[in-house]
Amino acid sequence: MDLSYSPEDIAFRDEVRAFLAEKLPKDTAEKIRNGEELGKEGQERWHALLNEKGWLAPNWPKEFGGAEWNAVQRHIFEEECAFANAPRIVPFGLSMLAPVLQKFGSKAQCDHYLPRILDGTDWWCQGYSEPGAGSDLASLKTRAVREGDHYIVNGQKTWTTLGQYADWIFCLVRTDPDAKQQEGISFLLIDMATPGVEVRPIILLDGTHEVNEVWFTDVKVPVENLVGEENKGWTYAKYLLTHERTNIAGVGASAAGLDAVKRMARAEMSGGKPLMQNPQFAARIAQVEIDLMAMSTTNLRIISKAAVGQAPGVEASMLKVKGTIIRQEINDLARRAAGPYAMPFASEMVEGDNDPIGPDYAGPVAAQYFNYRKLSIFGGSNEIQRGIIAKVKMGG
Amino acid sequence: MDLSYSPEDIAFRDEVRAFLAEKLPKDTAEKIRNGEELGKEGQERWHALLNEKGWLAPNWPKEFGGAEWNAVQRHIFEEECAFANAPRIVPFGLSMLAPVLQKFGSKAQCDHYLPRILDGTDWWCQGYSEPGAGSDLASLKTRAVREGDHYIVNGQKTWTTLGQYADWIFCLVRTDPDAKQQEGISFLLIDMATPGVEVRPIILLDGTHEVNEVWFTDVKVPVENLVGEENKGWTYAKYLLTHERTNIAGVGASAAGLDAVKRMARAEMSGGKPLMQNPQFAARIAQVEIDLMAMSTTNLRIISKAAVGQAPGVEASMLKVKGTIIRQEINDLARRAAGPYAMPFASEMVEGDNDPIGPDYAGPVAAQYFNYRKLSIFGGSNEIQRGIIAKVKMGG
Amino acid sequence: MNFDLTEERQMLQDTLRRFLKDRYTTENRNKIIESEAGFSADIWTGLAELGVIGALFGEDHGGFGGAGFDIAVVFEELGRAGVVEPFLDTAILGGGLIAALGTDDQQAMVEQVIGGGLHLAFAHGEPTSRYDLSRVQTTAKAEDDGIVLNGRKAVVANAEAAGHLIVSARESGAADDEAGISLFLVPAEAKGLTLRGYPMLSGGRAAEVTLDDVRLPTSARLGAAGDAFGAIATQVAAANVALAAETLGAMETATELTRDYLMTRKQFGRPIGTFQALAHRFSDLLIELEQARSAVINAAGHLDTADRDRQIASARNLIGRAGRLVAEESIQMHGGIAMTQEYELAHIAKRIVMNDHRFGDTDYHLERFIALSAA
């Protein structure tokens, strides 16, 4: 048992800190700290800075230009980024598609797509979910019919995050309608500029445009855009889902969020005293901080296993459930802390540069509270995760 | 809308108060207040006092010697009793068997059994649950085979409350083994003194002996002890269950329990101040008091419907779930309030007259905390109740 | 004891529910929210004609209601439909304060309010007052024959639409004293009055209000000098009943939407509501809904009693907790669809949660309950 980082890990952490201090643009950090949206250009600027350093693809093998960090290093990096208010890396190309291409794609696909992901030429989005399918990917309906050198794709995807910025989409499509549920699915790369592809915005309840519907009407996709074998897409999808699950507990983000709540609670006055000294509010903060301290260790325990090659397995589901509960609780505390100034709908503040209405920290907290309800819904709802945990643990 | 009692109700309440002040034995109230067990004689003494006044059978028709109170009057009586620390009436004969006999029994059965219930000649217990059947009465296994003028009963009942005191047991027995689940069940009255009846104590986790197993080995029961028709027992059982559900929210008991917790919290010192002034403890008390204030009104709303003849229906399940949550929370607060003095196992104190080990209020609180976990398990678990609520409300 | 509505209130409820069901559809409401005014003048007039505003005032002020249960009935229906029109601000707070304190001349405004022809706003909270009702730093100073107001008011709901703002200002005492606070009727066009308006997250609009040497005649004072706190507390109590009832109504809609969704949406060929985990959680929502209903009844029934403040603190604490549970669980059980702005639940959930930010949140009312119980 040893709760501290190794000297190598500490050296690495210091290097990350130095890099962030030097390279992270001040205005970017400021926007993240205030919960403002970064937009496409802001994201691309940060990606470019990381790519320059060779840190844009932490989990890629070195042969493809990745950093090939172990799990502890990735954790350190993510945690330092959260504390420095660095943007999170947009995962669709880097963390989701790339591992699939590296394992199942052709050499031609790797040679073509991977460099373009790194240098920002292609912005990718994900075409998994469909209306009515919820977390159940196997029931998807989007059809791809082979006609000569092309597939003709028809159907609809939904909850496509940042699809409005995307050049390409990787999709699960049904290529064999007679096969059972999870068979007959293929993994296809589609150029968003192809005729018949249409992106329709979905406005979330806090007024933000993050997700989209993507419609396909007789979209012609060259057969060389098929990844791996036809009808084997489900295998690749499952592989991708395990890779999606890095930093699933969101410990760094929660810690940064809790710090922000404490700053607010020290500034807000309630009954003539700082809100931080209000016994009820102090108890709420303490409770979630205690949960987070334990969660941080739970996370490290699982990560340290992953670092020596033991797969996280069902623990990832546990981290997802508890991690989202903690983050959502912190969002609720931020909302409460803001008091009456949580009420203004500061959507223009979030995106623009107007003066804040109340204290600068109050602007986005209520919108974030509502927006972050998604954490326990998307990416496999907490109900799905609880089902997985019960199934695995009760079977044993 | 009118939240206050009618003048008639207030007059009735005053009459109940006067009666309790005059007739409730001081030592009985003291035992109830301290959570001590009353024993058979103590219960019988209280029953006799109520019977003298004509108040032992609130829900019986007057023709059988009952008080024939409406639901509001019953509520007032139960609430005043709780505040005065009067014992609760043992329900098996009075509230459970009697309504069944009155509705489905023969005149001979009514004439014989009902007066004996009132005057305390017969102590009844209930033979419903069986091992492995849980809340699912329909799967019961105890067999009764007709042989001439008798049934021969074999089988086992469990969770029989106060069966150790009982002269008689009313039982659900299977008379037609070929019938489906809930058919083929009959309702039988069995003299506990019959050869082949054996009562075995079950000691609960707090060391108390409240419940029992009752074993039947070739027990001969005269056919005239059958209530109603053979194989129609399920109908009578369901009728009984609706009658069991009076005072299901336990508002009076919770209010008395909360008062006791406040007394403890004013007496206990924590960090140089009364525990009552400790912000965390004060918040816990306030939270449950707020819930109880609402529950009290929910209860009255349902009762006032019942008073004008509208059946409570699914609301009874809601009262059961929330009522037990509140009562169990109050028990938890009492346990916390007692501090280190919750640890002594004061079983001998509960039953006897020894000096208390710590403050007199501390003796039984931890044992009660554990004992009262039963509230959400027995009499249709909270899971069963939630299922009923969902089924009724989602069907609509 | 009687928990049935009177015939008049039952009729009001039925009329109101029918009107809103027809006119206040999700689509219409979302358009209203996005409109520049932030509310619909047509809906306002229509509801005023139905007597919705009159129901909030007593007969001596030209209304036909005004009791706690009148407020509860009206606002429960407004809450069910997610109405964003400013009845709380114009009628309960603004109109209520004038009715309570106004001279005969000033009372004329109440008539206008009841008729639907005048909007009001209660400019009381300040940038650092949070939920403390007596914390007023805006000053009122006698000068020449009049009064000069200086200060800043925060998140003043309905300020832009209001013909008059009812502004609290301190004439004497320290920043937290209850004594020394006065109310003033400030016309929208008063010189030195500046509004910075904005939409609110759960609909409607508010403004930051700056008072920079606003000069008023002494006849603009509402009630006696320095003696307004009692009336403020009384109208805020009524507002708390209204907010509790409105939240209850929104919780009803949230659970109804959730029930419909659970019974419609299928997985593995069965409605998802038949799966035990969701069924049990839904049952818990229904139980809390009944608790919330009882809390509103308690608060409404005690509005004119000595136990008023404790009952109201109790109700708003319970509804704050139950409301958060219902909002979050309804969203969670719906899944993605509830995250979209165009789905009815999105707005309803926002009303439920954001009501916790007016006149004291769950924790504030818990502390008040503790303090009042100890007293």
Place this chain on the structure above:
Amino acid sequence: MNFDLTEERQMLQDTLRRFLKDRYTTENRNKIIESEAGFSADIWTGLAELGVIGALFGEDHGGFGGAGFDIAVVFEELGRAGVVEPFLDTAILGGGLIAALGTDDQQAMVEQVIGGGLHLAFAHGEPTSRYDLSRVQTTAKAEDDGIVLNGRKAVVANAEAAGHLIVSARESGAADDEAGISLFLVPAEAKGLTLRGYPMLSGGRAAEVTLDDVRLPTSARLGAAGDAFGAIATQVAAANVALAAETLGAMETATELTRDYLMTRKQFGRPIGTFQALAHRFSDLLIELEQARSAVINAAGHLDTADRDRQIASARNLIGRAGRLVAEESIQMHGGIAMTQEYELAHIAKRIVMNDHRFGDTDYHLERFIALSAA
């Protein structure tokens, strides 16, 4: 970073688990609880021979462990089996205090403790001190060549079996001062020492201790006069790690029993654990169990650091909450069977919940955490 046990600790865990599995069955344990002594001398000796007590002391005191993780490993196993034998009182508290403060002569007792030949008890809490560690009203007065103790000690675990009681008494200062508290070794047979013994709800025995002019030589003092608080705080910190780990172990058993029950018991022809509501609630227990495990690791790992008290307050608050949840939910999901004394879970649930009454409950540790975080 490394979360694996060392080889030695792994061996200790395995040995201990095997021994207890064989010897500490539900039946045996329930007999032990009901016995007059309240614990088994055989089990005590057997575990001492296995080195369980030695693992709780450092090498400089004749042991081979003594670190936070040693305590955690031992007590987690004791907790898994629901062991009622007084290792906390004799070893961590009694032995630990002598090891920390004792003269060479006094240290001989530690050797006896490690060998299993001596029991101790820590007589510190008083009838009105609740969880306040510095509240000591028992007095120690110099008289002639010795010391006279007067006072009353409450719920002193293992007092009847102890060869010596380690009694805290005040030599100077006010009732709540940290300075002025001394410790004394009081032999069981001392004149003026009276015990009123009784069983505890979760097993084991304790006593009310009265000190009525108990005369001791000054050599009975443990450490410097009036200076014992630091050592008391240190050993109580170790005791809190032990209690947290013991509770964790008991929570493991509770969830294992629940899992077995959910998979064995059938309704409608299916194991009840396949019903979604129970499955999801069971998942939540497993999540909290992992959180509790992390809390114990944090507390054990910080036992010798400056952040000790905050980490321990954090761990005991979390385990208090998670423990209550696991105990209550395990009972609820079992149903009636869990309410019976003879079923394993009954005792395990009592251990979990009643540990909350030693050295500070969930709320006490929350407040400590808040105070230490603000510092």
